[in-house]
Amino acid sequence: MKQYATEDIRNICLVGHGGSGKTSFLEAALYSSGAIDRMGRVDEGNTTSDHDPEEIKRSISIATSLGPCEWKDRKLNFIDTPGYFDFVGEVKGAMRVADMALIFACAVSGVEVGTEKVWGYAEENNLPKGFVINKMDRENANFERVLEQLRNTFGSNVAPFQIPIGAENNFAGVVDLLTKTAFYSVDGGKKVEEREVPEDLVEKMEQYRGALIESIVETDDELLMKYLEGETISDEEIDRGARLGTLTGKLCPVFCLSSLRNIGVRSLLHGAIRFFPAPTDRPNPVGKSLKTGEPVELPASPSAPFSAQVFKTMADPYVGKLSLFRVFSGVFKSDSQIYNATKETPERVGQLFTVRGKNQEPASELVAGDIGAVAKLQSTGTGDTLCEKDNAVVLPGIVFPDPVMSLAVEPKSKGDEEKIGTSFSRLQEEDPTFVVTRDPEMKQTVISGMGDMHLDVIVGRIAKKFGVEVNLSTPKVAYRETIRGSTRIEGKHKKQSGGKGQFGHVWIEMEPSEPGVGFEFVDKIFGGSVPRQYIPAVEKGIRETMEDGVIAGCKVVDVKVTLVDGSYHNVDSSEMAFKIAASLAFKKGFMACRPILLEPIVNVEVIVPEEYMGDIIGDLNKKRGRIMGMEPHGSFQMVRAQAPQAEMFKYATDLRSMTQGRASFTTTPAHYEEVPANVAETIIAAAAKKDEE
Numbered sequence: 001m002k003q004y005a006t007e008d009i010r011n012i013c014l015v016g017h018g019g020s021g022k023t024s025f026l027e028a029a030l031y032s033s034g035a036i037d038r039m040g041r042v043d044e045g046n047t048t049s050d051h052d053p054e055e056i057k058r059s060i061s062i063a064t065s066l067g068p069c070e071w072k073d074r075k076l077n078f079i080d081t082p083g084y085f086d087f088v089g090e091v092k093g094a095m096r097v098a099d100m101a102l103i104f105a106c107a108v109s110g111v112e113v114g115t116e117k118v119w120g121y122a123e124e125n126n127l128p129k130g131f132v133i134n135k136m137d138r139e140n141a142n143f144e145r146v147l148e149q150l151r152n153t154f155g156s157n158v159a160p161f162q163i164p165i166g167a168e169n170n171f172a173g174v175v176d177l178l179t180k181t182a183f184y185s186v187d188g189g190k191k192v193e194e195r196e197v198p199e200d201l202v203e204k205m206e207q208y209r210g211a212l213i214e215s216i217v218e219t220d221d222e223l224l225m226k227y228l229e230g231e232t233i234s235d236e237e238i239d240r241g242a243r244l245g246t247l248t249g250k251l252c253p254v255f256c257l258s259s260l261r262n263i264g265v266r267s268l269l270h271g272a273i274r275f276f277p278a279p280t281d282r283p284n285p286v287g288k289s290l291k292t293g294e295p296v297e298l299p300a301s302p303s304a305p306f307s308a309q310v311f312k313t314m315a316d317p318y319v320g321k322l323s324l325f326r327v328f329s330g331v332f333k334s335d336s337q338i339y340n341a342t343k344e345t346p347e348r349v350g351q352l353f354t355v356r357g358k359n360q361e362p363a364s365e366l367v368a369g370d371i372g373a374v375a376k377l378q379s380t381g382t383g384d385t386l387c388e389k390d391n392a393v394v395l396p397g398i399v400f401p402d403p404v405m406s407l408a409v410e411p412k413s414k415g416d417e418e419k420i421g422t423s424f425s426r427l428q429e430e431d432p433t434f435v436v437t438r439d440p441e442m443k444q445t446v447i448s449g450m451g452d453m454h455l456d457v458i459v460g461r462i463a464k465k466f467g468v469e470v471n472l473s474t475p476k477v478a479y480r481e482t483i484r485g486s487t488r489i490e491g492k493h494k495k496q497s498g499g500k501g502q503f504g505h506v507w508i509e510m511e512p513s514e515p516g517v518g519f520e521f522v523d524k525i526f527g528g529s530v531p532r533q534y535i536p537a538v539e540k541g542i543r544e545t546m547e548d549g550v551i552a553g554c555k556v557v558d559v560k561v562t563l564v565d566g567s568y569h570n571v572d573s574s575e576m577a578f579k580i581a582a583s584l585a586f587k588k589g590f591m592a593c594r595p596i597l598l599e600p601i602v603n604v605e606v607i608v609p610e611e612y613m614g615d616i617i618g619d620l621n622k623k624r625g626r627i628m629g630m631e632p633h634g635s636f637q638m639v640r641a642q643a644p645q646a647e648m649f650k651y652a653t654d655l656r657s658m659t660q661g662r663a664s665f666t667t668t669p670a671h672y673e674e675v676p677a678n679v680a681e682t683i684i685a686a687a688a689k690k691d692e693e
């Protein structure tokens with residue numbers, strides 16, 4: 001691909017509710033701009049963007065894909081993101097490197113939860129926004145209704161730059177309101193013809209155009225003066241105003257099209273180069289100098305020192321690890337020595353690429369504002385800043401959401417444990433919202449992610465890529481056992497079966513210790529009733545028993561044991577005998593001390609629209625939760641609660657179905673609490689059953 005100057009580049013991320021047609025749009029855009037010869041379809045699994053086997057299998061996007069298009073001597077770097085909520089991490093990465101968020105809405109379903117969510121993310125990233133009302137060809141497609149909805153939801157600066165010619169089966173093209181031209185799609189989307197605006201649309205066009213011109217002049221005082229004084233405003237002035245309005249967020253341009261039928265797509269490409277910001281239009285990103293700690297601006301200019309940020313890491317079957325980056329300043333050159341300022345380590349760079357779907361094309365260099373990829377970086381991960389060593393600067397990292405759902409994994413075939421470890425850590429490198437933890441206490445590997453689908457995709461990937469099949473289950477909860485009462489008890493281990501026998505005998509006192517102490521051992525032996533050398537064995541016997549648990553196979557905590565008396569045998573006593581005697585005493589004593597189970601409790605914070613509060617609180621109560629408080633959180637409410645961890649593993653799924661995905665939540669460990677007797681019974685019975693097996 002040709003090299004483009006910084007000001008001729010547009011970085012546009014395609015975002016929106018799942019299934020709104022982002023991937024289909026990119027396919028149509030690539031086709032219309034001549035980048036591909038044949039338009040694939042999501043449903044046929046042959047689009048440029050959705051090339052991953054998991055994407056093809058499910059007909060949805062899972063990972064961010066790049067789709068650069070050349071249009072009228074400009075380069076449009078489209079970044080196609082998944083709409084399904086589980087893959088929100090991809091959207092966060094894409095937004096970091098885009099200069100514009102193009103939000104897709106379906107002309108039938110209009111504003112959906114995902115539409116509002118991506119709007120919010122774009123706001124967080126300070127990105128200019130525009131809308132595409134897609135699927136104008138569908139039955140019941142209604143441009144005006146969706147436009148109205150967009151304006152009601154996102155404000156009156158939502159402004160159509162086009163209106164559709166016809167709708168549903170008769171959707172034929174679009175009218176450009178600024179140039180007053182009709183663009184018809186002909187030849188099944190292969191070509192566009194410019195024609196007179198149809199008679200029956202002229203009045204509507206003038207109406208919309210008048211409103212648009214008003215909103216454009218309002219974004220600029222000088223233009224507004226001219227307008228109010230009745231002076232003529234040139235087309236260039238209007239275009240410049242529209243562009244400035246978009247850049248500053250005072251205008252959100254709206255386009256309408258059908259991706260599937262490739263109608264209106266070229267008009268959008270054209271709109272993008274006219275109205276969407278170039279990297280040079282956007283505020284300079286600010287990094288932090290490694291040397292001085294001072295803020296450093298990174299101007300989108302090839303003559304500035306080089307800086308780039310990695311926003312995604314992929315495992316490519318041919319080139320291996322591939323890091324996708326955006327150059328923020330300077331020039332990134334192939335075969336160069338650069339510096340990873342985040343990790344404070346040099347990196348050797350080989351060939352740079354531009355990327356389209358799964359295809360890469362070598363590039364000798366990429367200038368400020370451009371997006372590309374580099375293979376096989378040693379220590380660089382997602383979010384890292386690459387730069388020159390002498391001008392080392394760190395850009396703020398990309399904030400990815402914390403996982404909300406966990407499952408325990410086990411290999412289907414024994415012996416695959418090691419393979420699981422390596423394959424998961426490879427996937428972890430590609431996906432910052434996926435976390436693997438090894439829980440040594442519960443002897444389980446736990447994978448955590450953003451929802452059912454996310455974890456399902458991960459499992460599909462390790463099967464396909466690494467040939468490891470796994471079983472998933474709800475993670476085991478780290479219950480604890482402790483006591484509420486106290487006792488004085490003896491334990492005696494005695495065996496005489498010819499030859500040397502075994503003899504150990506202790507008296508211990510047991511009582512609860514302060515919570516959090518774990519285990520306290522006090523030695524009160526006077527006069528050698530238990531000889532010195534056997535006392536460590538007594539303690540060890542108790543500690544080992546505590547590890548294994550007494551009533552339900554869980555670790556025992558918060559017990560104080562005092563060794564008070566015992567006896568020994570000159571020949572038959574041994575460390576082992578005392579260990580066993582102590583263990584026997586402990587187990588018996590434990591049962592006599594009103595044993596109970598403890599369970600981990602987590603703090604839960606749910607952020608939820610007001611109307612769901614009743615359902616959320618009812619559900620938390622059902623999950624044995626305790627509501628701690630409620631407070632307003634922007635236009636939402638925040639519910640704070642504490643709930644048993646055991647009840648929260650599937651909360652992500654429950655919350656999503658209760659609120660159509662509008663709510664979010666976090667959990668953090670709080671403390672341990674006594675398990676209610678009826679629940680404890682079930683846990684103890686299950687442990688006993690497992691023991692038998």
Ligand SMILES: Nc1nc2c(ncn2[C@@H]2O[C@H](COP(=O)(O)OP(=O)(O)OP(=O)(O)O)[C@@H](O)[C@H]2O)c(=O)[nH]1
Nearest residue numbers: 018019020021022023024060061083135258259260
């Ligand atoms: N009728 C019609 N269908 C469309 C249009 N655009 C997309 N579709 C269909 O809508 C479905 C979803 O399209 P995608 O392009 O995968 O949507 P997406 O926004 O990329 O979906 P995710 O990436 O999963 O969020 C597919 O069945 C498409 O064929 C359109 O303009 N008209």
Ligand SMILES: [Mg+2]
Nearest residue numbers: 022023060061
């Ligand atoms: Mg898609």
